[in-house]
Amino acid sequence: MKFFIDTANLEQIREAQDLGVLDGVTTNPSLMAKEGISGEENILNHYKKICEIVDGDVSAEVIATDFEGMIKEGEHLASLHPQIVVKIPAIKEGIKAIKYLDSKGIKTNCTLVFSAGQALLAAKAGASYVSPFIGRLDDITTDGVELIAQIVEMYDYYEFDTQVLAASIRHTLHIIQCVEAGADVATCPLDAILGLLKHPLTDIGLEKFLADYRKLNS
Ligand code: E4P
Numbered sequence: 001m002k003f004f005i006d007t008a009n010l011e012q013i014r015e016a017q018d019l020g021v022l023d024g025v026t027t028n029p030s031l032m033a034k035e036g037i038s039g040e041e042n043i044l045n046h047y048k049k050i051c052e053i054v055d056g057d058v059s060a061e062v063i064a065t066d067f068e069g070m071i072k073e074g075e076h077l078a079s080l081h082p083q084i085v086v087k088i089p090a091i092k093e094g095i096k097a098i099k100y101l102d103s104k105g106i107k108t109n110c111t112l113v114f115s116a117g118q119a120l121l122a123a124k125a126g127a128s129y130v131s132p133f134i135g136r137l138d139d140i141t142t143d144g145v146e147l148i149a150q151i152v153e154m155y156d157y158y159e160f161d162t163q164v165l166a167a168s169i170r171h172t173l174h175i176i177q178c179v180e181a182g183a184d185v186a187t188c189p190l191d192a193i194l195g196l197l198k199h200p201l202t203d204i205g206l207e208k209f210l211a212d213y214r215k216l217n218s
Helices: 010-019 029-034 040-053 067-080 092-103 116-125 134-139 144-158 172-181 190-195 200-217
Strands: 002-006 024-026 057-061 084-089 108-113 129-132 163-166 185-188
Touching (some): 002 010, 010 040, 010 190, 024 185, 040 067, 057 108, 067 084, 067 092, 092 108, 108 116, 116 129, 116 144, 134 144, 134 172, 144 163, 144 172, 163 172, 172 185, 172 190, 185 190
Parallel strands (some): 002 024, 002 185, 024 057, 057 084, 084 108, 108 129, 129 163, 163 185
16 A cells, blocks of 8 residues: 655645655645645746655646647656656546557556546556546545456456546545555555554553652653
8 A cells, every 4th residue: 555645735735745655745736725826837937846856656737628738748848857757637628638548658547537437547558557436426425445446357357457547535534545446556645645653552551650660760
């Protein structure tokens, strides 16, 4: 199970990297905008800064929605740094762009996936990752984790190499549910990752150990 952090915030990326368990980063245009990053040069520089902080894959999303535009942008993004994975939406032109970029040895992440059918086409086109958005499905009373399990089963059965990257994770329980569903990767906000550590018995136990030590050692 790999952990990616789902943010463009450099401080949070550094904090997750310092934990020693980070395998990569996902961004999207909304996350970049949240950090106030605008203008082509600034955006590209920001991706490079992220790649310098982490060791693993860094997803950078195209803005174009036509085939020519997506492959041009994708090739440019991929040339920035060897860790860049080009994020392409699960639309008709996007599937063609994934196929093309895969043939050029460029890694892709098929994003905005909300159905097994979209995940099937992404895998057939040769996507390196497929990103089902579980939180946004939950928001419309559809079980997002169930979709992860369905895609994992399909990929296992047909032996696709595409990795299932559970995205739109909103809380810590989602991470555990994605583990149970067999996701290859979970991309999470920092708080959801840190939430995995929270347990009252750990805090109570540690307090008692330290109190007992102090009784005889102060
Ligand atoms: C990451 O790849 C996705 O873009 C992100 O997880 C979407 O999350 P959201 O649904 O919370 O915006």
